[in-house]
Amino acid sequence: MPELPEVETVRRGLEPILAGRRILRVQVNRPDLRWPFPPRLAERLAGRRVKGLRRRSKYILADLDGGETLLVHLGMSGRILVSGGPLGQFVHDHPAPERHDHVVFDIEGGARVTFNDPRRFGAMDLLATAAAEAHPLLARLGPEPLGNSFHEAYLTAALKGRGTPVKAALLDQSIVAGLGNIYVCEALYRARISPRRRAGAISAARLAALVVAIRNVLADAIAAGGSSLRDYRRADGELGYFQHSFDVYGREGAPCRTAGCDGTVRRVVQAGRSSFYCASCQR
DNA sequence: ATGGGGGCCTGCCGGC
């Protein structure tokens, strides 16, 4: 679920609830997610004011007064639910706690933010704001795909000489940060590039098209998530699940949507992950 | 350095 567009959508949903408000109390229901929580996490968060929310790759960074930043990763199954809250956005009462509610934040003004993650591949850490980029989880990330430093010349250099399939290269977070299995499949479809093609063997023109495809597919998904969030909010306040329509992901056996193409979407396994593509129009 | 595979967890779905 949570690739860059979903994380950005969650960030945008949380920002008006958290920014400028204090964290009154934090309940930590287990010692760890993927890794142990930092020492005294609840005590260090209580009373802090959230200055703002940033996103880096698939990480949400909540900058707090006092010079620390809360880092949150949703892993594969992480969700954030909001209940209560100011301004009447969440008029219902707080729902009963559920299985896998691992961390619960009570926010000034009455909102409650709950982190739920059945598989516990998510993560939470607290770090010095000034050294955030040096955090081990962030230090080796490549450029943001929607940022100015991700462009054809960069991607050409990053993929040069790589014998790995382009699918695997785009999932490598040190090459470009924030893409996951779904949006790599979708971007390659839009760029008409086979996921099996060697990363270092893509022409300049097609790499340029790939950069555009990556940026557009992410921007489209964020726009869709944003409008979903604005117009519709589940009664339990869950952020981050939206209706997506994918062109190839999950469409094995279905007809290719490219005009004039009579191909069928195939599924192959690369590096242990499913790749969906049309072998007729992706080369 | 690069690339491939295993492992972490739980939930769900399809087949028998």
Added chain:
DNA sequence: TGCCGGCAGGCCCCCA
């Protein structure tokens, strides 16, 4: 109905 295998959108780590 119950059990079992396979699958899942992430990411670190180890090994060749």
